Structures are given as C-alpha cells and as structure tokens.
Amino acid sequence: MWNEPYLETCCRSALHRLKLSGNNGRPTGLRDDPCLRRLEGMGLARTDHNQRFAMTEQGHARHRTEILKLPT
Structure with missing residues (x-):
C-alpha cells in the first residue's frame, strides 16, 4: 500500500x-x-553547516523507489 507523501514532478527532479x-x-x-x-521538511534532505543541501538515508531510499523504480 502506498503510504508516502506524493512528490510533485519538480520535487522529484530536485x-x-x-x-x-x-x-x-x-x-x-x-x-x-x-x-x-x-x-527537507519531509526528511528526505537536510542542510549542513555550509548551508548546502544533502540527501538523508530516507532520501536515498525514496530516490531508489521513486526515481530509479527499484523494489524496496
């Protein structure tokens, strides 16, 4: 069952x-x-001490399933 918040196309690209x-x-x-x-608000990214966005582990997992379409 789908239980993750929807990502708009622009957010999937980001x-x-x-x-x-x-x-x-x-x-x-x-x-x-x-x-x-x-x-970042969804926990898929974070800002570091240099004010740069970095991907979280949740972000890596979401990228695998939503962008790469790999099974979990």
Whole structure:
C-alpha cells in the first residue's frame, strides 16, 4: 500500500539533482530551493553547516523507489 507523501514532478527532479550532486550537496538559493526545502521538511534532505543541501538515508531510499523504480 502506498503510504508516502506524493512528490510533485519538480520535487522529484530536485531529489534526483540532489542525488547527482553526491557528497558536495546543492547550495541554497538556487531555483529548486523551494523543492529542496520541501524535501527537507519531509526528511528526505537536510542542510549542513555550509548551508548546502544533502540527501538523508530516507532520501536515498525514496530516490531508489521513486526515481530509479527499484523494489524496496
């Protein structure tokens, strides 16, 4: 059963860009900042001490299932 909050297309794209950024993360203030903040509120991303967004373990899991379409 589906029990995760829906991700808008723009937020799925932001989650994928965050994954592609790797350990460097994504800086704040970019055009996808609202989506990254939304992902942060959902526990899929976090901001670090350098004010860059990084993916959480929850974010990695959600990327695998929603973006890559891999089974859990």
